[in-house]
Amino acid sequence: MHSNLALRLVHGNRVGHNMRRRRYPLPKISESRIRSPFVDKILVGLKRVVDYNVRVRVKSDGSGVETDGVKMSINPFDEIALEEALRIKERGDASEVIVVSIGSSDAQQQLRTGLAMGAERAILVETDEPADPLTGARIFKALIDRESPDLVILGKQAIDDDNSQTGQMLAAIWGRPQATFASNLTIDGNKATVTREVDVGLEVIEIDLPGVVTVDLRMNEARYVKLPDIMKAKKKPLEQIPLAKLGIEMAMGIHNVKFEPPMERQKGEIVEDVAGLVAALKDKGLI
Amino acid sequence: MSKILIIAEHAHGVLNQSTAKCVACASEIPDAEIHVAVVADNSEAVAAAAAGLASVKSVICVDNPANENQLAAVIAPQVVALADGYSHIFGPSTTFGRDLMPRVAALLGVNQISDIMEVIGSHSFKRPVYAGNAIVTVKAPADIPVVATVRAASYRAVAAGGDAATSSASIDVECPEHTRFIELQTGKSDRPDLQTAAKVVAGGRALGSKENFELIFKLADTLGAGVGATRAAVDAGYVPNEMQVGQTGKIIAPELYFAIGISGAIQHLTGIKDAGTIVAINKDPDAPIFEVADIGVVGDLFAIVPELQAALSG
Numbered sequence: 306m307h308s309n310l311a312l313r314l315v316h317g318n319r320v321g322h323n324m325r326r327r328r329y330p331l332p333k334i335s336e337s338r339i340r341s342p343f344v345d346k347i348l349v350g351l352k353r354v355v356d357y358n359v360r361v362r363v364k365s366d367g368s369g370v371e372t373d374g375v376k377m378s379i380n381p382f383d384e385i386a387l388e389e390a391l392r393i394k395e396r397g398d399a400s401e402v403i404v405v406s407i408g409s410s411d412a413q414q415q416l417r418t419g420l421a422m423g424a425e426r427a428i429l430v431e432t433d434e435p436a437d438p439l440t441g442a443r444i445f446k447a448l449i450d451r452e453s454p455d456l457v458i459l460g461k462q463a464i465d466d467d468n469s470q471t472g473q474m475l476a477a478i479w480g481r482p483q484a485t486f487a488s489n490l491t492i493d494g495n496k497a498t499v500t501r502e503v504d505v506g507l508e509v510i511e512i513d514l515p516g517v518v519t520v521d522l523r524m525n526e527a528r529y530v531k532l533p534d535i536m537k538a539k540k541k542p543l544e545q546i547p548l549a550k551l552g553i554e555m556a557m558g559i560h561n562v563k564f565e566p567p568m569e570r571q572k573g574e575i576v577e578d579v580a581g582l583v584a585a586l587k588d589k590g591l592i
Numbered sequence: 593m594s595k596i597l598i599i600a601e602h603a604h605g606v607l608n609q610s611t612a613k614c615v616a617c618a619s620e621i622p623d624a625e626i627h628v629a630v631v632a633d634n635s636e637a638v639a640a641a642a643a644g645l646a647s648v649k650s651v652i653c654v655d656n657p658a659n660e661n662q663l664a665a666v667i668a669p670q671v672v673a674l675a676d677g678y679s680h681i682f683g684p685s686t687t688f689g690r691d692l693m694p695r696v697a698a699l700l701g702v703n704q705i706s707d708i709m710e711v712i713g714s715h716s717f718k719r720p721v722y723a724g725n726a727i728v729t730v731k732a733p734a735d736i737p738v739v740a741t742v743r744a745a746s747y748r749a750v751a752a753g754g755d756a757a758t759s760s761a762s763i764d765v766e767c768p769e770h771t772r773f774i775e776l777q778t779g780k781s782d783r784p785d786l787q788t789a790a791k792v793v794a795g796g797r798a799l800g801s802k803e804n805f806e807l808i809f810k811l812a813d814t815l816g817a818g819v820g821a822t823r824a825a826v827d828a829g830y831v832p833n834e835m836q837v838g839q840t841g842k843i844i845a846p847e848l849y850f851a852i853g854i855s856g857a858i859q860h861l862t863g864i865k866d867a868g869t870i871v872a873i874n875k876d877p878d879a880p881i882f883e884v885a886d887i888g889v890v891g892d893l894f895a896i897v898p899e900l901q902a903a904l905s906g
Contacts, residue, residue, distance in 0.1 A: 355722070360725070360858070361722040361723075361725040361726060362725075363725075363726045370721075370722060370725075370726050437703050438694070438703060438704070439697070439698060439701075439702070439703045439704075442698060461840075462840075464722070464723065464839075465721065465722060466706075466721055467706065467707070467720065467721055467722070467723065467839075468704075468706045469690050469694070469706060470694035470697070470703075470704055470706065471694075472694075473664065473691065473692075473693075473694035473695045473698070474694050474695070474697065474698035474704075475698075476665070476695065477668065477694070477695040477696075477698035477699050478698050478699075480768075481770065482665055482768075482770045482771040483664060483665060483691070483695065483771075484771075485664075485687075485690070485691045486687060486690075486691070488833070498774070501687075502687070502833050502834075503687040503688075503776075503834075504686050504687045504688070504787065504834065504842065505603075505776065505778045505834060506776060506777050506778030506779060506832065506833070506834045507776070507777040507778075507832075507833065507834075508773070508775075508776050508777075509773075509774040509775045509776075509777070510663070510771060510772060510773055510774055511771075511772045511774055512770060512771050512772075513770040513771075516770070521840065522823070522840055523826075523827065523833065556701070556702070556703055557702065557703065557733040557736060558703060558733075559703050559704075559705055559730045559731070559732055559733075560730060560731040560732075560733075561728050561729075561730055562716070562728075562729040562730060562731050563728070563729045564721075564726050564727070564728050564729075565726070565727050565728075565729075566725075566726065566727070567720070567724055567725065567726070567727050567865070570865065570870070570883075570884040570886075571886075572882070572883055572884070572885075573870075573885050573886035573887055573888065574886075574887060574888070575877075575882070575888045575889070575890060576887060576888070576889055577889075578889070578891075579889070579896060579899045579900050579903055580903070581889075582871065582887060582889050582900065583900070583903050583904070585887045586848075586869075586871070586887070589869060591791075591847065591848045591869060592815070592904065
């Protein structure tokens with residue numbers, strides 16, 4: 306995962322330099338180019354969230370968490386979802402990757418990063434009110450009706466609300482398969498084989514496409530964005546659609562009444578050695 | 593009155609303890625009547641176990657060969673067919689429940705509450721957000737079903753001793769065939785299950801290798817404990833993914849937790865917040881794990897753990 310944009314730029318600069326020197330790279334012809342891709346479009350969701358490195362603080366009035374002046378990023382699970390979609394495209398199994406976000410116009414920033422990573426185009430469904438998971442799923446369904454993707458890849462959860470719902474809800478209202486918590490994904494014809502990280506180990510399932518896959522952290526490691534790609538991304542299409550234009554029935558939301566900080570555990574004692582540890586455990590009746 | 597349907601989690605004829613924890617949560621709702629649904633290929637043994645849980649009024653069985661592998665897409669429409677008349681539908685926030693329940697909620701046209709950690713009232717609950725760095729009190733709309741998952745680590749399983757009536761439901765829904773089970777890869781282990789063990793010994797990246805992780809297994813076996821690991825240790829290939837404890841792994845609440853060679857990243861601490869006693873062994877005195885540990889030992893784990901092992905075996 307990326308630590309910060311500055312690092313990415315430094316990295317990108319260096320690579321950009323090399324690219325300028327080698328002016329006529331030999332075209333690579335891979336086997337995959339000979340056959341047509343298995344799937345046409347892949348839709349990927351990118352949620353703008355508080356960066357995972359930020360230590361979140363609850364506002365003193367309990368109305369939410371502090372987001373003013375806080376670094377915002379693509380939800381890390383969504384970044385992995387996009388990386389997977391790009392790898393599928395790059396091995397010749399898909400022809401187009403579309404990134405989608407739902408939120409305020411600020412989310413353009415995350416979509417531009419997605420375009421710089423390698424997506425072809427972006428769609429921002431604009432709303433100032435955060436969308437609840439069911440409304441979010443209905444928004445994706447409306448875009449599916451428009452774009453007819455063969456595959457939708459989402460993060461398994463967003464690290465702000467930690468709900469882990471949208472992918473499953475989308476699959477439900479679409480009437481299509483869901484493969485959640487995925488750590489591996491292969492596509493063959495109109496089927497996908499997915500390895501899922503479940504409580505007892507790894508479960509492998511096969512789903513018919515189209516379908517929804519939600520990804521876990523071990524799926525892949527997302528690429529760094531290079532400076533030339535950031536420049537290129539500025540010219541890629543980013544369509545903004547006001548939520549009201551999609552004609553979606555808004556779901557009844559779960560109302561957030563009050564936020565509070567968690568109960569802190571008290572710092573305990575430091576013992577000198579193993580004898581001290583054993584004595585302390587005996588004292589508590591734990592051994 | 594609240595009429596609550598709990599979706600049982602089970603495998604190979606055994607009821608998962610997460611179900612008894614859902615019952616514990618549901619029984620905190622005022623004036624609750626609790627039913628358990630066993631959607632299975634052969635429900636008999638699981639239904640008998642569910643009927644024996646305290647506070648359960650009735651067990652409803654749905655038998656269908658298609659339920660053998662408990663696929664969310666297959667089970668969800670059957671749950672929806674049972675949902676009529678219930679004010680609440682609960683499942684555990686295990687990978688089973690987190691996969692299934694949002695699908696159920698969406699088919700019912702309602703939003704879901706994830707990870708209930710405290711009941712305030714019939715439609716009001718507390719749940720963690722931002723990896724547990726904030727707790728939010730939520731209110732569900734009245735007059736539509738409350739679909740929710742229950743954070744297992746926040747509840748103690750209800751005792752046995754119930755004697756619920758068991759009935760069979762025949763429902764007419766089409767089970768989709770677009771999702772097919774291939775296989776389950778699972779490490780066979782005689783150790784206590786990580787999610788329900790009273791004691792857990794966990795190791796981090798500082799163990800350095802798969803071979804060195806044997807230290808953790810040995811200590812666990814001496815204590816009769818389950819084994820956990822940090823994401824870093826899993827990513828480094830020391831142990832399989834099902835041992836991961838933390839925000840994206842398992843959330844656990846053992847009576848005793850040993851954090852060995854674990855620095856205490858916030859994502860890991862999220863998974864052990866509700867543990868009874870946390871013991872930390874780490875060579876870095878400034879490691880964040882010491883901020884939450886009840887007992888800490890600063891030093892080299894490769895010297896301390898074998899010594900502890902010897903002291904406990906003696």
